[in-house]
Amino acid sequence: VSALSRRPADEFYDLFEAAITNAERAAKLLLQMLEEFPDDKDLVRQILLTEQEGDRITQALIRQLGDGSRPPLSRAAIHKLAGAIDDVVDYIEEVADSFGLYKVEAPMDPSVALAQVLVESTHQLSIAVATLRTGDSMKDAIIEVHRLENEGDRLSRDAIASLFAGGVDPMVVIRWKDIFEHMEKAIDACEDVAHTLEGGTFDA
Amino acid sequence: MGVDDWIGKPCHPEEVVARVEAVTRRHRRVEADAVAEAGPLTMGELEFRIDRYEVLAAGRPVDLTKREYELLLLLARSDGRVLPREDIYQRVWGYAMARGDRSVDVFVRKVRHKLEAASPDWRYVHTHFGIGYRFDPEPEDASALHQPVGAEAPEADAPVVAAEDGAAAASLVTK
Numbered sequence: 001v002s003a004l005s006r007r008p009a010d011e012f013y014d015l016f017e018a019a020i021t022n023a024e025r026a027a028k029l030l031l032q033m034l035e036e037f038p039d040d041k042d043l044v045r046q047i048l049l050t051e052q053e054g055d056r057i058t059q060a061l062i063r064q065l066g067d068g069s070r071p072p073l074s075r076a077a078i079h080k081l082a083g084a085i086d087d088v089v090d091y092i093e094e095v096a097d098s099f100g101l102y103k104v105e106a107p108m109d110p111s112v113a114l115a116q117v118l119v120e121s122t123h124q125l126s127i128a129v130a131t132l133r134t135g136d137s138m139k140d141a142i143i144e145v146h147r148l149e150n151e152g153d154r155l156s157r158d159a160i161a162s163l164f165a166g167g168v169d170p171m172v173v174i175r176w177k178d179i180f181e182h183m184e185k186a187i188d189a190c191e192d193v194a195h196t197l198e199g200g201t202f203d204a
Numbered sequence: 205m206g207v208d209d210w211i212g213k214p215c216h217p218e219e220v221v222a223r224v225e226a227v228t229r230r231h232r233r234v235e236a237d238a239v240a241e242a243g244p245l246t247m248g249e250l251e252f253r254i255d256r257y258e259v260l261a262a263g264r265p266v267d268l269t270k271r272e273y274e275l276l277l278l279l280a281r282s283d284g285r286v287l288p289r290e291d292i293y294q295r296v297w298g299y300a301m302a303r304g305d306r307s308v309d310v311f312v313r314k315v316r317h318k319l320e321a322a323s324p325d326w327r328y329v330h331t332h333f334g335i336g337y338r339f340d341p342e343p344e345d346a347s348a349l350h351q352p353v354g355a356e357a358p359e360a361d362a363p364v365v366a367a368e369d370g371a372a373a374a375s376l377v378t379k
Contacts, residue, residue: 038310106311109304159304167225167300176302 009072011064013133019057019085020129020193024122026050026092027186031115033096034107047096054089058082072132077196084193088122091186095179102175110159111176114152114183121148121190128197138197145194152187156180229298247280248341249323261322271296272315275308279329279339288336312337 026047033043061082065071071078098104128141159180163173209223245252251260257273259266268276274296279287289308293301301308312329319328325345330338 106305106307106309108302108306162303165300165303166221168302169297169299172299172302172305 008069010133011069012061012072012078015057015061015064016081016085016129016132017126019054019061019082020122020126022050022053022057023085023088023092024119024126026054026089027115027118027122030092030096031112031119033099034112034115037099037107038105044096044100047093051089051093054086058086077199081193081196084189084196085125087189088125088186088193091182091189092118095182095186098175098179098182102179104175104179108159108176110155110162111179111183113155114159114180114187117148117152117155118183118186118190121145121152121187124148125190125193125197128194132197142194142198145190149187149191152184156184156187225299245280247339248326248328248343250280250319250326250328250341252277252280261319264322266318266322268315268318272311272318275311276315276319276329276339279337282339284338284340286332286335286338290336292336308336 029043029047029050033040033047036043061078065075065078073081124141124144128138128145130136131138131141160177163176209227211220211223245254249262250266251263252258253260254277257270259268259273259276275292278292278295290301292308293299293305296311297307312331316329319326325343327342327344328339330340330342332338
């Protein structure tokens with residue numbers, strides 16, 4: 001009976017919810033990786049798996065469009081939202097990967113703070129995406145994502161500025177400037193998801 | 205008298221600073237080599253064979269990386285004084301510590317794990333929350349005697365953020 005009561009749009013909602021839950025998981029894994037670094041090396045692999053899972057969900061969404069199902073958003077909005085959520089996970093994976101690439105010895109406090117912002121941003125996006133199905137207001141969650149993006153900007157700017165205090169190892173400056181910038185991009189990508197949700201055409 | 209380096213005018217102030225720091229680093233290495241001739245240093249169950257960059261615990265070598273070795277030796281030579289994180293970083297890594305860098309905490313944790321495995325009945329590196337670390341070999345039984353009944357020892361490597369929690373926290377010491 002429940003299968004009969006499902007609307008065609010539910011398949012899309014399922015996939016969007018799976019995509020944003022996957023992004024939230026990636027952010028939580030990144031935070032855990034930074035808090036426990038370098039003790040749990042398997043966390044980098046787990047984050048890579050979320051990136052692969054994100055790609056799989058994005059492809060499933062695009063396939064669903066091709067199946068002739070009637071989407072709850074315009075086709076362009078589906079593409080844009082799927083891509084925006086995928087970008088969040090891609091940036092998170094790049095941050096995790098850069099720790100190995102740059103042979104980082106230890107985390108920095110601002111990176112943990114930025115990861116906390118990412119966790120909260122993806123959580124708010126999970127709330128917002130869930131409203132696609134329920135029709136509830138996503139306004140509060142979207143406002144919170146914008147606030148968190150501002151906080152991420154501030155944290156990232158302060159962190160990068162502090163690297164240029166006198167006498168810091170130039171190699172530390174190079175690798176951490178890059179990592180902080182990637183973390184900021186991941187947070188910016190969360191705001192892009194919020195913008196896409198705000199601008200989506202909902203016709204379910 | 206003598207000249208270690210020179211730079212012509214006009215020059216960028218940052219290049220002058222970088223060159224001075226490079227000379228200082230080289231000078232420190234020379235000092236370290238001089239101390240290396242002083243012979244072994246024994247503390248608790250640990251024996252530092254400075255000329256071989258080696259530490260023995262109860263006669264068995266402790267598998268330390270170069271940086272872990274330098275960190276441990278620096279602490280061991282500090283006569284029980286508390287060394288601030290920033291000073292440890294400057295002297296082991298040779299550069300100023302970036303704000304919020306957890307490298308010292310991570311390496312102290314690694315050294316502690318290795319020492320606990322090699323010399324389980326002793327505690328060597330003590331945390332001074334919000335400040336840094338102190339080397340003081342202490343038999344495990346002695347640290348148990350100092351522990352108030354029912355009190356739990358704070359986590360050895362509590363986050364630096366937590367360590368900044370007021371002046372009272374600065375007096376907390378763990379293994």
